Amino acid sequence: MKPITLYQFEISHYSEKVRFLLDYKNIPYNKIDVLYGAGQKVVAKLTGQRQVPVIVDPNNRKRVVHDSTAIALYLDERYPDPPLIPREPDARAETLMLEDWLDHALGVVARRLFIWRMRGDNDFMRKTMEMNSDTLTRRLLPVMSPVLMKVLMLRDGINERSVADARVATETTLTILDNRLARAPYLTGDTPTLADFTAAGTAMLLQLPPHGYLRFPPDVAHGGVPEVQTAHKRFFEWKDKLYAKFRKKID
């Protein structure tokens, strides 16, 4: 099998979800780091929209798929073993519902909490963002980051109030996940499914993975939103175990 191409940001949690799926299915892939801004034009040309993750599959007439949910469905159909989404209708519906809910309930709110956390920490921001920046932006990052933060916060409506809402929403979501994981090893039972990899991927910004999975300096590992990590130790320990079991370390 030829490696799939993954257009991504290293710090993107929806890209992390896809990296998890590819690793779980043992599908080889090459990552292409898309530059913020200019690089997204390439993505727009390929897909008609500017967001990552995007995959291109050389084994299937260079098929292009964007959006982590569409990518999950594509991969499970094209590369069914091991399965991500159960075939039995009720289990299938539950997995897809959890996935859809987590994309929003964790993915969207985690980004809000992460950006809020980064706004006060230029060093952390630089370390996680410079990989997807061109040389000039990289050089400007230390000076520009407060401005960049303001732009991001305005664009995404991130302020005291929306962050307070995001904290409540995260608390509810992680409590539901904690309770499920107290009853079974995975969110829908005894075997991992798309729901688990969605939870682990979209929670990436609440707690970055252990060192060795992403191309960040060692001191960035497990960074994120400390108060959420402390309140939900069970979930974050489970997430680390999922990394150890299913996610491949980078060379």
Ligand SMILES: N[C@@H](CCC(=O)N[C@@H](CS)C(=O)NCC(=O)O)C(=O)O
């Ligand atoms: N629904 C999409 C969301 C993808 C998304 O939010 N991507 C972010 C990175 S995590 C992005 O590309 N942001 C750049 C932008 O919006 O310009 C998915 O599941 O793939």
